[in-house]
Amino acid sequence: MIFDKFFKLAFLISIALPGTSQMLYEFESSQQEKRFYLLISEIRCPKCTSGSIASSDAPVSRDLKNKVYELVLSGATDQEIKFYVSDRFGDFSDYRPSMEGANYFLWFSPFAVFILLIIIFSIKRRV
Amino acid sequence: MNMFLRSLIVLLPVLILVFFAKILLVDDEIKFKDFESKNFPEFSLNDLNGDPVRAQSLDGIKLVNVWASWCITCLVEHPFLTKLSGQNFKIIGLNYKDSNAKAVAWLEKHGSPFLFSIYDPRGDLAFDLGVTGAPETFLIIDRKIVAHIQGEMTQKKWDAIFAPKIFKARQPS
Numbered sequence: 001m002i003f004d005k006f007f008k009l010a011f012l013i014s015i016a017l018p019g020t021s022q023m024l025y026e027f028e029s030s031q032q033e034k035r036f037y038l039l040i041s042e043i044r045c046p047k048c049t050s051g052s053i054a055s056s057d058a059p060v061s062r063d064l065k066n067k068v069y070e071l072v073l074s075g076a077t078d079q080e081i082k083f084y085v086s087d088r089f090g091d092f093s094d095y096r097p098s099m100e101g102a103n104y105f106l107w108f109s110p111f112a113v114f115i116l117l118i119i120i121f122s123i124k125r126r127v
Numbered sequence: 128m129n130m131f132l133r134s135l136i137v138l139l140p141v142l143i144l145v146f147f148a149k150i151l152l153v154d155d156e157i158k159f160k161d162f163e164s165k166n167f168p169e170f171s172l173n174d175l176n177g178d179p180v181r182a183q184s185l186d187g188i189k190l191v192n193v194w195a196s197w198c199i200t201c202l203v204e205h206p207f208l209t210k211l212s213g214q215n216f217k218i219i220g221l222n223y224k225d226s227n228a229k230a231v232a233w234l235e236k237h238g239s240p241f242l243f244s245i246y247d248p249r250g251d252l253a254f255d256l257g258v259t260g261a262p263e264t265f266l267i268i269d270r271k272i273v274a275h276i277q278g279e280m281t282q283k284k285w286d287a288i289f290a291p292k293i294f295k296a297r298q299p300s
Contacts, residue, residue: 046259059224060259063250088257116139120132 025069036072040065042095043085052095064089164273168255174243175222175230182270184242188296190218190289191265192241192280193253195225196233198261204279205237211285212240216293220244223253223261264289268296 027033037054043064045056053061053068064085071081086093097103167185174180185191192208194201212218220241222230227246234244247253256265259277266274266289273296274288 046257058260063254067254088255089259090257113139113143120135123132124136 032072039068044093044095046089162274164271167270167272170252172245175246180245185267185270189267191221192218193221193223193258193261193263195223195261196229200279201262207280208240222246224250
């Protein structure tokens with residue numbers, strides 16, 4: 001009786017397993033592999049509120065990962081890959097915004113406000 | 128000078144608050160309003176009948192609606208699209224990651240608001256368009272994408288984003 005249940009369970013698990021298998025990425029070098037995993041951790045999942053495509057299993061994230069994988073293997077540079085993605089999914093897609101244009105505000109405004117506050121408080125002390 | 132600095136301590140946080148409040152309070156649906164127009168990506172795909180889709184079909188003012196038979200929200204926006212096609216707006220479907228037979232059956236069952244549907248089973252064209260799921264809708268004017276919304280097309284989004292651009296495009300220059 002118990003064996004019967006065991007075999008039923010084993011059968012169910014065996015048919016459920018293929019559903020959980022993920023696409024495995026194989027690389028020509030460990031450097032390519034490192035770049036791939038760094039890139040997918042720096043590209044934002046366009047379908048999620050917040051999270052990289054590495055952390056997401058949304059269909060569009062899977063497509064993006066496959067595309068990044070293809071591009072890494074084809075020898076594209078990190079910058080080319082990020083441009084390829086942001087060209088389609090917007091600047092929003094890059095978790096490390098490039099230092100140009102309006103992004104300077106993004107990068108430096110916290111420091112500017114911080115320095116301003118220090119100046120204000122130090123002057124106030126002295127008075 | 129001292130007075131100025133003191134007022135700055137009060138004013139600065141208020142200014143920062145106002146700056147971010149503007150971003151936070153803006154309607155989520157309207158955030159796609161600022162859109163840099165770009166060329167419609169090149170593609171070579173067939174329509175659901177198996178005939179190749181020509182790039183010329185994107186001339187003039189066209190809507191491209193990403194849909195699929197498995198997509199529930201597509202069914203929700205379907206009456207609105209039907210209304211638009213009744214008002215003589217030209218809508219091209221982009222059938223996304225679907226099977227041809229299911230897509231055709233869906234259109235037969237619910238009616239087609241589309242001139243025709245581009246069949247994109249792997250989502251290649253959709254990827255180049257930056258589609259994150261279905262439904263999404265693009266406004267194309269002479270093969271240029273000038274607006275893009277994600278999710279259900281509603282009267283509100285139509286009035287806020289699409290209608291002004293169509294109105295502008297129809298003005299004789």
